[in-house]
Amino acid sequence: MKKVSILSIFLLLLIGCSTDDAPFFFFEVTPVNTVSDIPEVFVVGQTDTIQVTYRRPSTCHAFNGFDITNDGEVREIAVITKVVQGRATCSDLENDLRTAPLVITPEEAGQLNLSFFTGNNEIGDPTFVTFNVPIIE
Numbered sequence: 001m002k003k004v005s006i007l008s009i010f011l012l013l014l015i016g017c018s019t020d021d022a023p024f025f026f027f028e029v030t031p032v033n034t035v036s037d038i039p040e041v042f043v044v045g046q047t048d049t050i051q052v053t054y055r056r057p058s059t060c061h062a063f064n065g066f067d068i069t070n071d072g073e074v075r076e077i078a079v080i081t082k083v084v085q086g087r088a089t090c091s092d093l094e095n096d097l098r099t100a101p102l103v104i105t106p107e108e109a110g111q112l113n114l115s116f117f118t119g120n121n122e123i124g125d126p127t128f129v130t131f132n133v134p135i136i137e
Contacts, residue, residue, distance in 0.1 A: 008060040008115065009020075013044060016078060018067075019088055019111070020087075024082060024086060025082050025084045025085065026062060026082075026083055026085070027080050027081070027082055027083070028061070028080070028081050028082075028083050029067065029077045029079070029117065030054050030055070030056075030057065030061070030072050030078075030080070030081045031054065031055070031079070031117060031119035032053070032054050032078070032079055032116040032117060032129070033051055033053045033054055033097060034039075034052075034053045034117055035051070035052055035053070035114075035116050035131065036050070036051045036134055037049065037050050037058065038050055038053045038114075038131050039131060039133065040133070041133060041134050041135070041136050042104065042105070042106045042112055042133055042134070042136070043135070043137075044106050044107065044108060044109055044135060044136070044137050045105065045106070045107070046106075047103060047104070047105045048104050048105075048116075049101045049102065049103050049105075050101070050102045050104060050114075050117065051099050051100075051101060051102075052066075052077075052079060052099065052100050052101075052102050053079075053098065053099045053100075053132065054079045054090055054097070054098055054099075054100070055091055055093075055096060055097055055098075056097075057081075057092065057093060057096065057098040058083075058086065058091060058092050058093055058097050059089065059090050059091050059093065060083050060084050060091055060100070060125050061081040061082070061088040062081060062082050062084070063080075063081060063082075063085070063095075063100050064080045064082040064100060065080050066078065066079060066080065066100075066102055067080050071113070072084040073113055074113040074114075074115050074130070075112070075113065075114055076115045076117065076128065077102065077115065077117065077119075078116075078117035079100065079131075090129050090136055093099075096112045104136040105117060109135050109136055109137050110135050111113055111132060111133070111134055112115060112132075112133045112134075112135055113130060113131075113132050113133075114130065114131045114133070115128035115129070116128060116129050116130075119134070
């Protein structure tokens with residue numbers, strides 16, 4: 001009888017812990033507003049921090065990092081936000097600008113071409129702001 005009671009309580013706990021109402025999340029690319037603190041030159045092995053400002057669309061968006069794609073000689077950079085859904089407290093934000101640091105430490109001399117995603121144009125193609133910075137020894 002004791003085992004049946006314990007098993008019944010355990011089953012009730014499992015049934016009561018349904019995750020159907022739990023919030024879920026997804027990741028979203030968020031356009032960059034401004035980029036600042038870009039040095040005139042990078043130095044091999046020296047760390048520099050670039051400040052990337054973006055607009056947080058809602059209270060459900062949180063900074064999750066950068067997506068950096070190496071496209072030949074150009075590094076395409078986008079802000080990635082984590083969007084949590086299923087919260088009753090989410091609200092749209094008009095002008096909530098956030099700044100995230102992008103740390104860069106070049107490993108070899110040459111040229112660093114950084115293209116930051118700024119959104120899509122009227123026909124849906126991505127647009128970028130690009131900075132070409134030499135890397136010296």
